[in-house]
Amino acid sequence: MARHQKPRVVIVGAGFGGLRVAKGLRGKGFEVVVIDQHNFHTFMPLLYQVATAALEPEQVVYPVRGIFDTRAIRFLLARVESVDLAAKTLLTTRGPIDYDYLVLAAGSVTNFFGQKDIEAVAHGLKDLWEAETLRNHVLTAFERASVEPDMAKRDALLTFTIVGGGPTGVELAGALSELIYDDLAEDYPYLDFNRVKVILLEASSSLLAAFDSSLREATLRRLGQMGVDVRLNAVVATATPEVVGLKDGTLIPSHTLIWAAGVRAATLAGQLGVPQARGGRVPVLPTLQLADAPDVFVIGDMAYFEQDGQALPQVAPVAIQQGDLVAANLERLARGETLERFVYKDKGSMATIGRSAAVAQVAGLKLTGFPAWAAWLGVHLVQLIGFRNRAMVLINWGYNYILGKRGVRLITTPDSAEATGRTQVSSITGLEQRELPASGREPSLVVDAR
Amino acid sequence: MARHQKPRVVIVGAGFGGLRVAKGLRGKGFEVVVIDQHNFHTFMPLLYQVATAALEPEQVVYPVRGIFDTRAIRFLLARVESVDLAAKTLLTTRGPIDYDYLVLAAGSVTNFFGQKDIEAVAHGLKDLWEAETLRNHVLTAFERASVEPDMAKRDALLTFTIVGGGPTGVELAGALSELIYDDLAEDYPYLDFNRVKVILLEASSSLLAAFDSSLREATLRRLGQMGVDVRLNAVVATATPEVVGLKDGTLIPSHTLIWAAGVRAATLAGQLGVPQARGGRVPVLPTLQLADAPDVFVIGDMAYFEQDGQALPQVAPVAIQQGDLVAANLERLARGETLERFVYKDKGSMATIGRSAAVAQVAGLKLTGFPAWAAWLGVHLVQLIGFRNRAMVLINWGYNYILGKRGVRLITTPDSAEATGRTQVSSITGLEQRELPASGREPSLVVDAR
Numbered sequence: 001m002a003r004h005q006k007p008r009v010v011i012v013g014a015g016f017g018g019l020r021v022a023k024g025l026r027g028k029g030f031e032v033v034v035i036d037q038h039n040f041h042t043f044m045p046l047l048y049q050v051a052t053a054a055l056e057p058e059q060v061v062y063p064v065r066g067i068f069d070t071r072a073i074r075f076l077l078a079r080v081e082s083v084d085l086a087a088k089t090l091l092t093t094r095g096p097i098d099y100d101y102l103v104l105a106a107g108s109v110t111n112f113f114g115q116k117d118i119e120a121v122a123h124g125l126k127d128l129w130e131a132e133t134l135r136n137h138v139l140t141a142f143e144r145a146s147v148e149p150d151m152a153k154r155d156a157l158l159t160f161t162i163v164g165g166g167p168t169g170v171e172l173a174g175a176l177s178e179l180i181y182d183d184l185a186e187d188y189p190y191l192d193f194n195r196v197k198v199i200l201l202e203a204s205s206s207l208l209a210a211f212d213s214s215l216r217e218a219t220l221r222r223l224g225q226m227g228v229d230v231r232l233n234a235v236v237a238t239a240t241p242e243v244v245g246l247k248d249g250t251l252i253p254s255h256t257l258i259w260a261a262g263v264r265a266a267t268l269a270g271q272l273g274v275p276q277a278r279g280g281r282v283p284v285l286p287t288l289q290l291a292d293a294p295d296v297f298v299i300g301d302m303a304y305f306e307q308d309g310q311a312l313p314q315v316a317p318v319a320i321q322q323g324d325l326v327a328a329n330l331e332r333l334a335r336g337e338t339l340e341r342f343v344y345k346d347k348g349s350m351a352t353i354g355r356s357a358a359v360a361q362v363a364g365l366k367l368t369g370f371p372a373w374a375a376w377l378g379v380h381l382v383q384l385i386g387f388r389n390r391a392m393v394l395i396n397w398g399y400n401y402i403l404g405k406r407g408v409r410l411i412t413t414p415d416s417a418e419a420t421g422r423t424q425v426s427s428i429t430g431l432e433q434r435e436l437p438a439s440g441r442e443p444s445l446v447v448d449a450r
Numbered sequence: 451m452a453r454h455q456k457p458r459v460v461i462v463g464a465g466f467g468g469l470r471v472a473k474g475l476r477g478k479g480f481e482v483v484v485i486d487q488h489n490f491h492t493f494m495p496l497l498y499q500v501a502t503a504a505l506e507p508e509q510v511v512y513p514v515r516g517i518f519d520t521r522a523i524r525f526l527l528a529r530v531e532s533v534d535l536a537a538k539t540l541l542t543t544r545g546p547i548d549y550d551y552l553v554l555a556a557g558s559v560t561n562f563f564g565q566k567d568i569e570a571v572a573h574g575l576k577d578l579w580e581a582e583t584l585r586n587h588v589l590t591a592f593e594r595a596s597v598e599p600d601m602a603k604r605d606a607l608l609t610f611t612i613v614g615g616g617p618t619g620v621e622l623a624g625a626l627s628e629l630i631y632d633d634l635a636e637d638y639p640y641l642d643f644n645r646v647k648v649i650l651l652e653a654s655s656s657l658l659a660a661f662d663s664s665l666r667e668a669t670l671r672r673l674g675q676m677g678v679d680v681r682l683n684a685v686v687a688t689a690t691p692e693v694v695g696l697k698d699g700t701l702i703p704s705h706t707l708i709w710a711a712g713v714r715a716a717t718l719a720g721q722l723g724v725p726q727a728r729g730g731r732v733p734v735l736p737t738l739q740l741a742d743a744p745d746v747f748v749i750g751d752m753a754y755f756e757q758d759g760q761a762l763p764q765v766a767p768v769a770i771q772q773g774d775l776v777a778a779n780l781e782r783l784a785r786g787e788t789l790e791r792f793v794y795k796d797k798g799s800m801a802t803i804g805r806s807a808a809v810a811q812v813a814g815l816k817l818t819g820f821p822a823w824a825a826w827l828g829v830h831l832v833q834l835i836g837f838r839n840r841a842m843v844l845i846n847w848g849y850n851y852i853l854g855k856r857g858v859r860l861i862t863t864p865d866s867a868e869a870t871g872r873t874q875v876s877s878i879t880g881l882e883q884r885e886l887p888a889s890g891r892e893p894s895l896v897v898d899a900r
Contacts, residue, residue: 038867039589039861040861056508058508066637070637070638070639079867092867147544186520188515189521388846392842395841395842399838408508409489409513409516410490411488414579416488416489416527417527417529
């Protein structure tokens with residue numbers, strides 16, 4: 001029997017999965033409470049555009065209270081610390097809250113596979129702050145390089161290493177290349193951009209493993225044309241703030257290491273007292289329920305679900321389709337009916353590489369170049385929440401793709417002047433005597449290294 | 451004699467004044483270096499709209515390297531720590547840099563008049579982080595109040611106290627009132643908005659002292675209609691994180707104290723070894739030079755300049771006009787000509803109160819209501835740097851003023867769930883038994899206090 005007037009469904013996580021459950025439960029006789037550690041939904045697929053100064057952080061998130069009728073669906077800003085499955089109670093940072101039904105949709109975090117030295121220096125790309133922090137870091141590296149007299153240090157500052165050749169790594173490598181060679185080259189006319197490097201490391205023998213081989217090859221070709229140094233069969237073994245070390249012994253002097261090599265289930269998955277599968281994911285029944293607690297559903301990146309002998313990928317469409325099924329199954333459960341089993345319908349994949357360049361495989365079609373890119377733009381714009389966000393993103397994309405300008409080249413750390421550090425020379429003007437410009441004219445430069 | 455091939459002008463500060471000097475020196479035979487502690491210019495007049503969730507932080511700033519041709523004008527991201535006037539050298543966080551001519555345009559910071567307890571708890575509104583921090587704080591107060599069972603605490607959380615009845619205080623009070631009563635009232639349907647208070651404290655007997663009395667009275671009336679509790683002759687004496695104390699002994703339980711009661715010159719003004727006037731400002735000659743160092747100019751909020759026996763106000767138009775004159779005077783100085791004296795042309799003042807409500811006095815005209823508001827919108831939009839920012843701000847204003855929605859209701863602190871704190875009750879569901887909704891129906895509420 002429900003302990004509340006209406007059965008209370010608590011949904012943990014306002015990501016793609018959690019929002020779908022909440023939406024599906026509207027007007028179905030439940031009391032719905034959504035809990036998230038932030039007061040906004042994050043549109044993860046566009047985070048890499050925040051990291052590369054193409055979009056503003058506020059444009060890829062949307063306040064949770066603005067998504068629903070707040071009279072019908074409650075929101076609690078809190079982090080869930082643990083779940084007491086027996087007592088049907090969540091312990092949150094705000095206090096305990098009990099439930100009749102629970103949906104766990106807390107997503108995933110970056111997986112460093114236990115490599116602490118890498119975790120200490122690498123940038124993830126899983127939330128708004130990581131994206132903004134990465135943008136600040138990249139732009140600060142250019143500011144530092146602009147007055148760095150030591151050529152080797154300058155080269156290391158201007159070497160950007162991305163680990164992971166999946167869609168995130170590929171999209172980030174392409175966008176970073178455009179930011180650097182199109183926009184920053186104009187901002188720093190006295191830096192030699194032939195020495196700037198974007199390196200994409202992939203442990204396997206191919207980029208975009210989930211894509212058709214023709215698309216994988218097109219991606220490799222295109223990234224090469226954009227100046228990205230793609231290295232296959234390259235496994236990262238060590239990292240310091242200034243050097244990335246590969247398993248084969250190669251050392252890459254690089255001040256920027258971006259980790260797009262995998263995710264694991266949110267830490268909450270480890271607090272349930274149930275077994276965990278690979279990547280910390282929680283195995284679920286075909287109905288998406290926990291085997292030990294049929295009033296608890298787990299969906300999205302947190303859940304481990306095999307179909308045709310393969311674990312489903314941790315991508316938004318899986319979370320969305322699972323969210324829809326859980327909303328329907330909750331109704332069935334409340335009415336004492338038999339629950340339906342989940343079947344994932346793969347609608348295809350796409351990844352953008354750059355302006356007018358993308359790869360997509362949808363309904364048996366394989367697209368590259370402009371058609372794939374246009375499809376990518378349309379799909380992402382439609383899925384973005386809120387008229388205002390859509391209009392803003394359209395302007396930024398127009399500004400970016402038509403005028404070729406990324407406007408968000410901002411270092412938004414309050415202490416950015418301190419973070420850049422002192423130069424090694426006794427005076428910034430000392431740079432003048434170091435390197436003459438190619439033209440051979442008398443140097444009058446001060447604050448930009450050449 | 452210049453120590454550099456071209457005489458080097460170093461401009462400290464990329465605010466309204468500094469940018470005008472740099473612009474005026476283009477193509478005039480100087481080597482120009484702009485130094486700022488951030489890599490962007492901040493459009494200060496719209497910071498209060500960032501604080502009230504109407505605009506995104508990125509929309510009121512613009513990257514310095516995007517403003518100029520970076521081949522002609524150098525930029526150094528650094529904070530200036532001190533000036534050695536005799537050696538003609540600046541010490542910066544990046545290292546020393548020497549100059550032939552120096553323009554100090556580092557602006558101002560919030561003036562707490564030595565009241566440390568107030569400084570410790572009050573929010574300023576002088577830079578991007580203060581604006582974003584204030585927005586996060588206001589929104590977090592509502593999240594905390596939504597599950598706070600103690601009525602007195604809840605009231606204190608929902609009491610917002612602004613100190614200072616000048617343009618900043620008035621604009622902020624109006625915008626905060628609109629954010630709260632128009633937007634947040636929909637986000638928190640279970641909070642009683644009759645208990646939410648916006649209080650504007652002014653130490654003197656009138657708001658907007660610089661304006662005509664008819665406009666001052668119109669402002670007072672309009673703010674009253676918008677639900678702002680304006681208290682004149684109210685002097686703040688003490689502050690804790692939870693209570694604001696007035697000189698007359700009144701205690702206002704309030705978790706939010708916003709300080710718009712004055713500014714003082716940037717701390718750099720105290721590092722010059724020259725006498726300082728009121729508010730730490732640096733007195734300058736009629737030509738805007740330092741008396742002791744004619745190769746140094748000081749402009750804008752940092753400078754102290756009397757005209758008709760009165761100190762000029764610390765506002766953007768003064769900095770802009772002084773910047774223009776300094777650019778011209780630098781040319782004269784380099785050519786050995788006589789320098790011109792500065793005369794401020796007051797083109798009028800305006801302050802917006804809310805949607806379709808503002809006051810303006812321009813060229814002898816006094817405007818209120820929609821005409822003043824339209825003028826305010828136009829003037830600010832034109833002055834904003836960059837096509838992209840203008841388009842974005844227009845959309846946000848349209849969204850805000852036409853659809854009546856502020857989209858940026860985001861709490862962008864990574865630990866926002868922790869910052870809200872635990873409730874005093876043992877369980878969040880404990881709230882249910884506390885207060886019945888007015889309808890008398892069985893309570894099934896969880897996460898919103900009533």
